[in-house]
Amino acid sequence: METQTTMARQPEHAASTDAIRVAVSTVIFSLQRRSGRERPTVVIPLVRRTRDPHDSRWALPGGWLGTEENLEVAASRTLGETTGLAPSFLEQLYAFGAVDRSPSRVVSIVYWALVREDVSAQPAPQNVAWFDATALPQLAFDHNQIVDYALWRLRNKVGYSRIAHGLLPELFTLAELREVYEAILSKRLDPANFRRQVDSSDTLIPTDDFRTGSHRPARLYRYNHDVELAERGPLPQ
Amino acid sequence: METQTTMARQPEHAASTDAIRVAVSTVIFSLQRRSGRERPTVVIPLVRRTRDPHDSRWALPGGWLGTEENLEVAASRTLGETTGLAPSFLEQLYAFGAVDRSPSRVVSIVYWALVREDVSAQPAPQNVAWFDATALPQLAFDHNQIVDYALWRLRNKVGYSRIAHGLLPELFTLAELREVYEAILSKRLDPANFRRQVDSSDTLIPTDDFRTGSHRPARLYRYNHDVELAERGPLPQ
DNA sequence: ACAAAAGTGTTGTACGTACACCCATGA
DNA sequence: TCATGGGTGTACGTACAACACTTTTGT
Numbered sequence: 001m002e003t004q005t006t007m008a009r010q011p012e013h014a015a016s017t018d019a020i021r022v023a024v025s026t027v028i029f030s031l032q033r034r035s036g037r038e039r040p041t042v043v044i045p046l047v048r049r050t051r052d053p054h055d056s057r058w059a060l061p062g063g064w065l066g067t068e069e070n071l072e073v074a075a076s077r078t079l080g081e082t083t084g085l086a087p088s089f090l091e092q093l094y095a096f097g098a099v100d101r102s103p104s105r106v107v108s109i110v111y112w113a114l115v116r117e118d119v120s121a122q123p124a125p126q127n128v129a130w131f132d133a134t135a136l137p138q139l140a141f142d143h144n145q146i147v148d149y150a151l152w153r154l155r156n157k158v159g160y161s162r163i164a165h166g167l168l169p170e171l172f173t174l175a176e177l178r179e180v181y182e183a184i185l186s187k188r189l190d191p192a193n194f195r196r197q198v199d200s201s202d203t204l205i206p207t208d209d210f211r212t213g214s215h216r217p218a219r220l221y222r223y224n225h226d227v228e229l230a231e232r233g234p235l236p237q
Numbered sequence: 238m239e240t241q242t243t244m245a246r247q248p249e250h251a252a253s254t255d256a257i258r259v260a261v262s263t264v265i266f267s268l269q270r271r272s273g274r275e276r277p278t279v280v281i282p283l284v285r286r287t288r289d290p291h292d293s294r295w296a297l298p299g300g301w302l303g304t305e306e307n308l309e310v311a312a313s314r315t316l317g318e319t320t321g322l323a324p325s326f327l328e329q330l331y332a333f334g335a336v337d338r339s340p341s342r343v344v345s346i347v348y349w350a351l352v353r354e355d356v357s358a359q360p361a362p363q364n365v366a367w368f369d370a371t372a373l374p375q376l377a378f379d380h381n382q383i384v385d386y387a388l389w390r391l392r393n394k395v396g397y398s399r400i401a402h403g404l405l406p407e408l409f410t411l412a413e414l415r416e417v418y419e420a421i422l423s424k425r426l427d428p429a430n431f432r433r434q435v436d437s438s439d440t441l442i443p444t445d446d447f448r449t450g451s452h453r454p455a456r457l458y459r460y461n462h463d464v465e466l467a468e469r470g471p472l473p474q
Numbered sequence: 475a476c477a478a479a480a481g482t483g484t485t486g487t488a489c490g491t492a493c494a495c496c497c498a499t500g501a
Numbered sequence: 502t503c504a505t506g507g508g509t510g511t512a513c514g515t516a517c518a519a520c521a522c523t524t525t526t527g528t
Contacts (some may be wrong), residue, residue, distance in 0.1 A: 019304050022257050022334075022344055067256050067342060071334040095346045097259075097308040105304060106336040107346070108257055109332045114255065145473050175506075191490065195508070211261040215506045216498040233389040236335065236382050412479080431517065432481070452479040453525040479508070488517085497508070 019067045023108045024074040025062030026144075027093065027150035028083060031167050031180065032116040032130060036117055040117070040183045042133040042154075043149065045082050045124065053103050054140035058131070060147070062108070075111035085115035088166035089229050093150055101142045112150045114166035134186075158184050161230035165223045173211050173218040174198065203227050260345045261309075261311040262299030262380075264330065264387035267321060268354040268404050268417065269367060277354070277420045279370045281384065282319050282361065289339050291377035295368070297384070299345070312348035319365055324350035325403035330387055338379045349387045351403035371423075395421050398467035399440045408455050410448050410455035411435070432473045440464050 030041040046058040061082040065074050072090065079087055090113045097107040124130065131137075133151060136144060158165050164180045176192045198204055205224050210217035239466045261352050268277040283295040298319040302311050309327065316324055327350045334344040361367065368374075370388060373381060394400050415431045435441055445453035 020259050020302060021260060065257060065334070065344070068336055070336055071285070071332065071344070092331060094329060094472070095303070095308065096473075097346065099305055099307055107308070109344070123451075142473065145471070148471045156470070173507090190491070190493085191506085192493085192508075192510090197490085210498085213506090214500060215504085216500090216508085217505060228379065233393070234382070234385045235331070236333075236379065411481090427518070427520085428479085429481075429483090429520085433519085449526085450479090451527060452477080452528090453481085455480060476528090477526105479524100479526085481522105483520105483522075485519085485521100487515105487519105488515105490513105490515085492513085493511090495508105495510075497506105497507090499507095501503090 007219060008202075009229045020107060021063040023062055023106050024065050024071060024078065024089075025060040025110050025146070026075045026079050026082075026146055027060060027112040028079055028087070028115060029111065029113065029133065029150075029167070030083075030115045030130070031118075031183065040179055042151075042183050043130045043184040044133045044136075045128050045130050046136075047082065048127045048129070049140055058129075058137060059129075059140035060110070060143050062110075063100060065109070071109050072111070075109075075113070077114070079111075079113055079115075082120060082125070083115050084125075087115050089114040089163060090103070091230070091232070093153060094147070096142060096146065098142070107177045108146075110146055110150075112153065114163065114168050117167055118169050139155050154183055157230060162201070162223075162227065163205070163230050166229050171207065171209065171222060173220060175218055177221075247277060250447040256466040257342045257344060260299055260343050261302050261308060261315065262297040262345050262347050262383070263295060263316050263319075263327075264347065264384055265316055265352060266350065266370065266387075266391060266404070267352045267356060267367070268420065269322075270354075273362070277416055279388075279420050280367045281370045281373075282365050282367050283373075283376070284319065285364045285366070286377055287364070294377040295345070295366075295374060296377035297380050297438075298365075299347075302346070308346050309348070312346075312350070316348075316350055316352075319334045319362070320352050320356055321362075322352060322356045324352050326351040326400060328469070330383070330390060331435070333379060333383065335379070345383075348384055349390065351400065352405055355406050361388050392421055394467060398466065399438070400467050402440065403466050405460075408444065408446065408457045408459055410457060412455055414458075 009099060028045055030043055032043045033040050045061060046062050048058050049055055049059050060076045063074070063078050065071065069083045071092070076091060091110055091112045093112045095107060095109050099105065133147065136147060137142065158181060164177065164184065167180050174195055176190070177198065178189055178191060182188055192222055203224050205221055208219045209220040258333070259280045267280055267283055269280045270277050282298060284298050285295050286292055286296050293447065296316045298317050306371060308329070312327060327348060330347045331348045332344060332346050336342065370384065373384060375381065395418060401414065401421065404417050405413060411432055412428070414435065420424055422444055440461050444457045444459055446457040448457055
């Protein structure tokens with residue numbers, strides 16, 4: 001039979017794969033506030049391309065997978081090269097491999113990450129700029145679709161995990177945490193109910209410090225690192 | 238600066254990727270009942286390898302990604318070669334790319350699929366056998382971990398989507414549908430509450446036929462194809 | 475008539491939402 | 502003292518689990 005002969009051919013001979021290359025890219029989410037106390041915006045860093053195809057278009061940070069490099073390591077590497085710091089969250093998003101997504105055949109393993117708010121305030125390297133994630137220009141390749149999908153995952157995950165903490169610095173007020181949720185979900189949340197929800201979930205440790213501002217001081221909280229930002233299931237590593 | 242030069246190198250020159258090959262594999266779930274009216278078991282088909290590495294071990298169906306072949310097409314192809322039929326559900330699971338998962342460097346894009354119960358009752362091709370998904374032997378490569386992850390996704394998704402319908406034939410009783418949930422989740426469900434839950438969700442169309450057996454006949458239902466088995470988000474295609 | 479599955483009704487608890495209300499501070 | 506955000510109390514509605522109960526068949 002033809003069938004099982006074909007199937008038994010697992011990874012030991014490389015028939016006609018010569019032209020397929022593997023890249024790793026990362027959608028990196030962070031927060032920015034225009035002026036000091038404004039509501040935050042979800043932003044992502046993009047890299048301006050300096051060659052064809054799509055010369056001078058903005059693209060996701062990424063690069064070729066190294067022969068001796070694990071996928072997640074490659075994602076961390078490009079992430080570090082772009083933001084200069086380590087992410088508070090990093091997860092595989094999807095593998096994009098449509099034949100026509102690039103002139104040559106490229107399969108892109110895309111990751112998505114969160115970096116804390118203070119990080120994206122650092123000066124960005126040349127050719128790197130931060131954009132409002134909901135108002136992007138036309139990007140290179142299929143990167144607009146990729147960002148849309150990453151945003152969808154972010155919004156989803158915010159609903160059933162504590163992932164939003166990954167965008168905040170060590171200490172934060174409940175209002176600041178709520179504003180993160182509001183920025184991601186694009187809707188206002190009831191402060192009273194929000195408070196009860198989060199502090200009935202054992203993820204916050206109250207401190208004795210307060211953020212003093214224009215009104216009644218707000219208590220500062222710290223994230224309880226005993227609970228994971230998000231359950232990842234039985235994935236290796 | 239070194240940084241942006243590195244990052245701007247997107248997919249136009251193929252430095253040191255020669256040794257990385259791309260495979261596509263699929264975890265295929267179906268149901269089997271030992272005798273006619275027994276409780277169903279979740280089963281998956283495996284292929285016995287006939288070469289090194291891992292000669293004679295069981296492995297997931299899969300093969301090399303064709304140069305002109307989209308990822309999902311490759312998954313469908315290997316799925317058809319194994320089961321002989323089309324899946325009722327097919328979704329990307331994860332990209333596995335650890336350096337040490339195979340003697341040579343292989344990145345496997347893994348899909349998972351559901352095929353209806355009646356399909357897996359057909360005689361399997363030579364070298365293909367169906368196994369209880371919760372009691373597998375030691376498989377080739379990292380395939381045990383992959384199946385564990387696929388099972389986790391299946392159990393998760395069963396909680397928030399109508400995916401279980403994808404394992405049943407066109408017509409089924411509520412008890413049969415409930416048994417699918419019970420087999421996947423490994424726990425018993427209250428028949429009364431289960432009934433209300435599913436038929437308040439607009440996914441079932443009652444027919445005028447009944448399944449007659451040893452007791453009171455049960456109404457047969459049909460799946461309402463207007464509602465998707467599972468929401469996939471803004472993914473391309 | 476009886477066993478067993480099909481199918482209905484009822485109740486309690488948990489949780490999210492809406493919103494009224496008090497508290498503490500800067501200006 | 503007033504405006505405003507911080508923080509508490511309470512009431513309502515929906516969703517789900519538990520379980521008692523009725524219906525309908527085969528034997």
